[in-house]
Amino acid sequence: MGEEFSEIVSSEENVARIIFSPSFIFGGRVSPTAFRWEILPSGTVEDYISVLRGNTSKLDAATRFFKARNKGDSRYGYALLNVSDIRNIKILPNNNVSVDVKSYPSKTFPFHAGIIADIDGKRVTAVTDITPEIMMLQKRLAMICSEIVKF
Amino acid sequence: MRKLVVTINDSAVMPRLKSAIRQLNGVERVVAMREVSLRSVPKVGKTHQIFLQRIDSLSQLSDGWDGNDSKAIDSECIKKIRHIITKIDESLLKGWVLFPESHGYLYFDYTGANSIAGITLTPNKMVYFVQKGDCVQKNDGVKLTSANFISVLEQVNG
DSSP, rough: OOOOOSSSOOOOOOEEEEEOOOEEEEEEEEGGSSSSOOOTTTOOSSSSSEEESSOHHHHHHTTOOOOOOOOTOOOOEEEEEEEHHHOOOOOTTTTTTTEEEEEEOOOOOOOTTEEEEETTTTOOOTTTTOOOHHHHHHHHHTOOOOOEEOO | OOOOOOSSGGGGGHHHHHHHHHTTTTTOOOOOOOOGGGGSSSOOHHHHHHHHHHHHTTTTTTBBBTTTOOOOHHHHHHHHHHHHTTSSSSHHHHHHOOOOTTTTTTEEEEEEEEEEEEEEESSSSEEEEEETTTTEEEEEEEEEOHHHHHHHHHHHOO
């Protein structure tokens, strides 16, 4: 892709969450459950929600090569979120959830980043049990999507 | 044999009424029954149908539907929610949308003018939050029953 990305993700940036399954879009809404922590095929337990950095044209170029995850399934697109909006998420009643976006570049995806969340000081991972706080965070992420871009 | 149905609106009348009927010739037996309100069993309406179709659609997802670690929706979840949905008054379903969840669960999502809510349904329990303004109700594990599910919907619309 050739673009240099700063190690620190600026609050001015947008990030994109790839929506692979069309079932995550219904009734004009994106599902809160689309914002999830995954266990990778390697067995790695993610402690962030995977996103991509870059403007729409860069994302279009990059995501063009993404394949559907399921045979016979179609790829849907990606949801755009502003980093400042993510960092400003507040979860009532205690606001015991802190949210940040950090850079996790790889050779293949130098523009890869992750949304990290700590609840009561403990990092949420793909093996953390579902709690109301996690659901509220996912709902907030779904609500701050500024745009759903179809592939 | 023929049956006679008598509807009363004051239970205090019952003993005298039963006694009087029993004294008549040709009466075999007298049985007291509570009336089942037809209004408490909603008809399967258009909104129910939309949810049932959505449940059927999500039940088709197979393992791996959203990456390696995602599971097909649990059949017990599907069975229970199909049963529960048709018991709910359609007005309570307004604003709710159903989504899949990668552990094989179902997720009910609500967005209203001044409120949001979510219910994760596992085969045995439900985890939920209801936020109305600054007021939050939440529970990280209550048994999945029709009554408990309807109670959460009523918290949203109440």
